[in-house]
Amino acid sequence: MALNFHQLHIFFTVAERGSFSAAAQALHMTQPAVTMQVQSLEDYFGTKLLQRSTKRIELTEAGRALMPFAQRSIDLIRDTDTSMSKFTKQLKGRLQLGASLTIGEYILPRLLGPFGQEFPHIAISMKVMNTAQIMEEILNHQLNFGLIEAPVNHPDMHMEAVMSDELWLIVGKTHPLASSRQLDLAEVLEYPFVLREQGSGTRLVMEEQLKNKGFDPANLKIVMELGSTGAVKSAVEAGLGISFVSGSSVKHEVALGLIHTIPINGVNFKRQFYSIYLKSALLPISAVTFLTFLREKDLQQWL
Template structure:
């Protein structure tokens, strides 16, 4: 019997998940099939790799020695897929991903056209939900990977920055701040705010940046919380308050003079957009190819 990557991947997933049943769910396999593959790996090495118990498995000394090699084998396969994705010109299949609202509505439409022109036989299925929901659906294996607007701290997730963005202050036309080129945050805090809902990446970044500069989120006079960027823009345009939104999301309204961008002197809301997926997952080649596209192309030419 030869050692194979499939068994190493299963062993690693069982180790990370802590049980055969959780690993089976993550790998879309039956629990007996997972158990059989681990037993085959143990037969190959001639030693026990896992100690079974009713609550949680534990690694033996041999299992602890094997684990970093299993991890490296997964990384090597991912690197191989990434290197070869540049040559996959006849790629076919479905690209399925989740993206938070700002990315899905204002960034991805400008990128999926060039990607589709390069890979015309790939169909795209995009789920538009907020950052928190994307993490939940990846954990529950309803999504392979996602693009999110704020970093998350999750032990099972691999996260990588793929593009940058900046939040900008927007105010209604005729607002007292609209005639100023630059304002301070203390000036901005005097006015009512319209924000995205809790769990939104845009809101997380804004609150974190303010906190780092000594401004508590409780200092904001939040008069409205809305579930989409479009709704926030409409509320600002109607004169109901001010907000911070992605510069990419307000180009049209600013160009038409419906809202006004104002620079805040003492706070810079730069951020990264991230790809996110399970550490134990091996992504489909369509997903690997799309992430390579995001990493290696000059995205600003389309944004």
């Protein structure tokens, strides 16, 4: 019997997940099939790799020694897929992903057209939801990967910055600040705000930047919290308050003169958008191809 990557991947997933049943669910395999592959790997090396108990799987000394090699084999396959994705012009398949609200509503629609022209045989299925929902669906194996607006920490998740964005201060056309060419942050914070809900990626980035500049976000005059960027824009346009939103989300309103964007002296709200997926997962080549497209293309030509 020869050593193969499939067995190393299964062993790594069992070790990370802590049980054969959890690994089977993650790999879309039956539990007996997972057990058999790990036993075959143990037979190949002639030693036990996992200690089985009623509570949790634990690595033996040999298992601990094997783990970094299993990890490197997974990384090598991922790197291979990434490199080869540049040549997959005739690739067929379904791209299934989750996107947080700003990305899904305003960013990706402008990118999926160019991607579809380059890879016309990949069908795209996108769910737009908040970051917590995306993570839950990835953990439950309902989504392959997601694109989110703020970094998250989860022991089972791999996260990588794939796009950049910037928040802009927006005001309605009749607002007292509408004629301003530039403002100090202290001036801006004197006015009522309409903001996204607590926990949204946009709100987290804004609050973090305010803290960096020595302002406590708790002192903002918040008159309304809304669950979507579209609702925030409508409220600002109606004169209910001012806000910070992605510059990509207000191009239409700015062009029509309904909303004004104003730079703030010495402050920028630049941020990264991130891809997330399970550390133990190997993404389908369609997903790898799309992430390579995001990393390597000049996306601003479409945004």
